[in-house]
Amino acid sequence: MENTSYDIRQLNEKIHQASSFVDLLQMELGKAIVGQKYMVERLLIGLLAQGHVLLEGVPGLAKTLSIKSLSQSINAKFSRIQFTPDLLPADVVGTMIYNQQKNEFVVRRGPIFANFILADEINRAPAKVQSALLEAMQERQITIGDTTFKLEEPFLVLATQNPIEQEGTYTLPEAQVDRFMLKVVIGYPTKEEERLIIRQNLNPEGMTPIRPVVDPNDILAARKLVREVYMDEKIERYILDVVFATRNPEEYKLQKLKPLIAYGGSPRASINLALASKAYAFMKRRGYVIPEDVRNVCFDVMRHRIGLTYEAEAENVTSENILSEILNAVEVP
Amino acid sequence: MLMLWMVASPLTSAAQEHDYFEVKAVPDTTQIRIGEQFKLNLSARVQLRLIPGINFKIVFPEVPDSFAHFEMVERSEIDTTGSNNVEKIFRQTLTLTSFDSGRWALPPLKFEVFSTTDGSYDSVFTQPIEIDVNTVAVDTTKAFKPIKPVRTVGWLLMDYILYIIGGVILLVIIGLLIWFARQKKVPKYVAPEPKETPYEEAIRELKKMEAEKAWNNGDIKIYYTQLTDILRVYFEKQFRIPALEQTSGELLHNIKPITILNQQREKLQAILTLADLAKFAKLQPAPQEHEDCLQKAIDIVEWSKPKAVEEKEEDKTNPKA
CATH class of the missing domain: 3.40.50.300 (P-loop containing nucleotide triphosphate hydrolases)
Incomplete structure (x- = not known):
């Protein structure tokens, strides 16, 4: 429904x-x-x-x-x-x-x-x-x-x-x-x-x-409610944009990140980003997710899911640096 | 019989009567340094009037390449310039040198003349010539001098003229190619449309929404998305805040240093909060709230209007006399 x-x-x-x-x-x-x-x-x-x-x-x-x-x-x-x-x-x-x-x-x-x-x-x-x-x-x-x-x-x-x-x-x-x-x-x-x-x-x-x-x-009851938190299509698209930007940065005008990323976030990253955003919205006592929720949990959900290349390691680029660039480039709904 | 033939021969008889065939070997110098070259001019002159009706052929002496302390350097062609109906003159120049010091005699050189009419024959010798071949005087009392370095030839423009001409032609060709390429690329001049300022753009779009009563045009989410996008684009262009990539909270935080915007903070917060609820929480605000939000957005843009625009508008309303 x-x-x-x-x-x-x-x-x-x-x-x-x-x-x-x-x-x-x-x-x-x-x-x-x-x-x-x-x-x-x-x-x-x-x-x-x-x-x-x-x-x-x-x-x-x-x-x-x-x-x-x-x-x-x-x-x-x-x-x-x-x-x-x-x-x-x-x-x-x-x-x-x-x-x-x-x-x-x-x-x-x-x-x-x-x-x-x-x-x-x-x-x-x-x-x-x-x-x-x-x-x-x-x-x-x-x-x-x-x-x-x-x-x-x-x-x-x-x-x-x-x-x-x-x-x-x-x-x-x-x-x-x-x-x-x-x-x-x-x-x-x-x-x-x-x-x-x-x-x-x-x-x-x-x-x-x-x-x-x-x-x-x-806690078990709250877990069920967390999954019920409303996530608008726009937020879903925003989550997908963030995750896809880790895979194909060139499609988000981030060509410079391409040689630094060995592999981007998996579908599990999208699922967890959505779920963690809902949990964060719940903690903020809201029944819906806003872009702030996604951005708030994004670093913790994504930082261990981005593989860095040797080039990135040589330049001391961290996955946090890459995520910052992505969040600053992807348009917020 | 031979004596009889000789007496009967017209060349022999001419020789006996006149000096019809004269030969010379004249050097341009009789003193040379060892290895120095000199020219020996050989000439044979035949008086035609003394041997009328006879066709003849002159044979110059065959000088070998090396002979009697002399070396042949160059042998010119036999030249007959200066001949006329009275006499025939034959000339040849030999360039000789010698590498043996001393006085050496150039031996007499034999010139021969044959009659092609009757086959008779005559020969004449040149006088021997003495040539002094001197060594270079060496002052043994002085020390030996080192060998002189190789002398460089002076720079002459003509030596490089071909390269210079080639270079100029190449430059002209390159220049022409560039000119043709540019001629093709130069776009036709199109008078640029007067560019809208961020303020003008934002106000135009907001007024358009107001005129169209955009909140009645279907999905309310789209209305609030458009409304906030106009404001975000305006902030981005006018105040260089990357508003399109910021959440509502971040945007409200980032306008703090911009006093003119911060003065409208409450209005902006009200718009963004309501818009977020409409966009992400499926909230259906009351119809009056749509208009209020739009009016607040117009107020914010008007309030933060740049001074240049204000002055321009004042000029329009109060034109100076």
Whole structure:
């Protein structure tokens, strides 16, 4: 059924009411996490749009704290997997163990059986382990022995990559990176924020505990509503223009980008850009997507989906530079 | 018999009676330096009146290329200029040189004359000539001098004249080709239409929308898209803001430094917000809102009208006497 203006108004009101938990959630997280508002916002986009998030940033930027706090505030199960070179797929997904008393094999579930997973330093583990995790992320189910287990929703993986220590790492292949909806690059907090972080950590009463403010079912309901957010044809065309400009920049008067791009965004990029825009609009308590929403999430959705050529690397051109050029050239509807 | 034939021969008898056949070998110099060339002029003169009715042939001496310390350099053709009905004169010039110093005698050279009429024959010898071939005087008391360098020949315009002419012709050809090519490309002059200023363009389009009541022409989304596009194009051309590539929020942020536009911020925000709702949220604004938006857009463009246009309009309304 095509949306009418009346439908949109109703939807808008519905979303306005349903999205009220977002502010509540952000307030609750703000008790434990100082600064990093951007990262928290992206985590919520991932949570609402059913997409996983790849985080890149130096250690000590409250990555673990953020996802742990998020799971506490949603009353969900959290688990952290530290990826190391000797990690095995069974250490992530679980394995079959022989029970001598019962004389049978029983399943021992791995740490992936949780709602929120922090896959720390994912690039330290060999390809086999990465594949096991990424497959679980995609299929949202795990097969151990003959039994397939569906992972409990909401299921969100937050993987981190450490950009400063690359020795002995197994860089994620492009096809694997593409499975993350967002790649967020986080930076240091400001001086004022860091002052508050010190105070908070040195508080004799300890950290303020995080209370569960949202039920996981609310998240699942919100996910459905996110997909209902109205996206006009003009916005769809805008998304396609942005993605196609990464593939054929010369068609958008960006010939100079042609030798810098090895490959552009995949159809998965278009899907995720649309979905993340809807999630962002939902968070802004709107029932429709506007171009601002697309532009706001564009860098995080697209930066890991553009392949750079050697020429670009030699000239220190980043995918962010390319995206900036594209966004400045593609006409906004 | 031979004696009888000789007595009967007209050449022999002429020789006995007169000196009808005279030969000479005259050098242009008798003193040369070693290796220097000199000319030896040979001539044979035959008095025709002394041998009437006889056809004859003169044979010049056969001088070899090298003989008696002399070397032949050049041998000219036999020349008969100066001959007439009275006498026949034959001339030849030999160019000779010698590479042996000393005084050397050029031997007598034998000239022969044959009668083609009766086959009689006569011969005459030239006088021997002495030629002094001198060496170059060397002052042994002085030191040896180095060999002189090769002398360069002076630059002469004529040496290069062909190249110069060729170059000039080439330049003329290239010039003509360029001229012909330009003649073809030069477009016909078309008087340019007076160009509209961004203000004039925006106002014209907004007034057109107003006159046509564009909001009644179908999809309201198209109306608001056109309205905002006119404003965005105006901002882009007039204030150099890349408004077409900016979202409403970015545009409102970027007009802040432009005071004249920032003064109309509220009106612009109202238009953009309503337009975004109409374009992206399927909102159907009330009919009055369409007109209000258009009027606000006209107000913004009028307010931010450049001074030059204002002055032009004032001149039109109050022409100076």
